Amino acid sequence: MCNALLKVEDLTKQFGGLLAVNKVNFEVYEGEILAIIGPNGAGKTSIFNLISKLMPATSGSVHFLNENITGLKSYQVAARGITRTFQATSLFDQLRVVDNLAIGRRVRTRTRSWDAILHNSVWKKDKEETTLKVMMMLGFIGLQEKPFHFVSSLSQEEQKRLAIGVALMSDPKIILLDEPCGGINNDETEGITQLIRNIKEAGITVCLIEHKMRMVMGLADRIVVLNYGCKIAEGEPQEIRSNPTVIEAYLGGGNHC
Ligand SMILES: Nc1ncnc2c1ncn2[C@@H]1O[C@H](COP(=O)(O)OP(=O)(O)OP(=O)(O)O)[C@@H](O)[C@H]1O
Ligand SMILES: [Mg+2]
Helix, strand or coil: CCCCEEEEEEEEEEECCCEEEEEEEEEEHHHHHEEEEEEEEECCCHHHHHHCCCCCCCCEEECCEEECCCCHHHHHHHHHHHHECCCCCCCCCEEEEEEHHHCCCCCHHCCHHHHHHHHCCHHHHHHHHHHHHHHHHHHHCCCCCCCEHHHHHHHHHHHHHHHHHHCCCCCCCCCEECCCCCCCCCHHHHHHHHHHHHHHHCCCCCECCCCHHHHHHCCEEEEEECCCCEEEEEEEEEHHCCCCHHHHHHCCCCCCC
């Protein structure tokens, strides 16, 4: 499990006078679950935004499968097999569960406007493949009873599951999960934790941001800890749990780097 799938080197993001991400280095190995933790405002989501190219880095680089993807656009990054979910779920509220899943497949389909108008063979092939994939995904995320429910009628936990399903529809090599258990109760957290285990078992690498420490400690293979934009620790859960710098950061202390 030691091939670096994703490599972040000296990654930096400056907003005016604020260094949200400050020369951060880490690797995500193929097949693992890597958790990124840290207090509010530590720079966790910013790192996902830089990797998925929602915003450009001030400096530093991101490599994926040994390719420098720092200058790519977000759709190019998605096409290479990097997908993500958002801290606040970003689903289409007025659409049904199946519609949201189908939209998640768009990065892998070839249908253009004319194909859709003419209902030609390209359109038919995409439609069949997407329908099959949607049916499989409904079962995988545990929403097989609610395919035609509108997003607005789903619970917070079901929306979190659906957002993960939408991300998985693109057949990613790595999925970046930003607080998949934010705003849900303990039982629901257990369910999402199992879903993340299943994602790993399906051969997809996971990079996870989460505040729920018990969940992170039980799920992650390795943990990267951020504070004030800097990486302050990295290691296996048992090392991180007893690391004095990490404890100090969580108790409100910790130095700016
Ligand atoms: N677009 C932006 N413009 C200006 N400042 C920003 C922007 N995005 C993030 N920041 C700032 O960068 C810092 C890091 O924010 P970020 O959202 O990455 O933190 P986080 O670790 O994800 O926090 P949380 O756990 O609360 O989600 C914060 O001080 C935040 O206010
Ligand atoms: Mg965040």
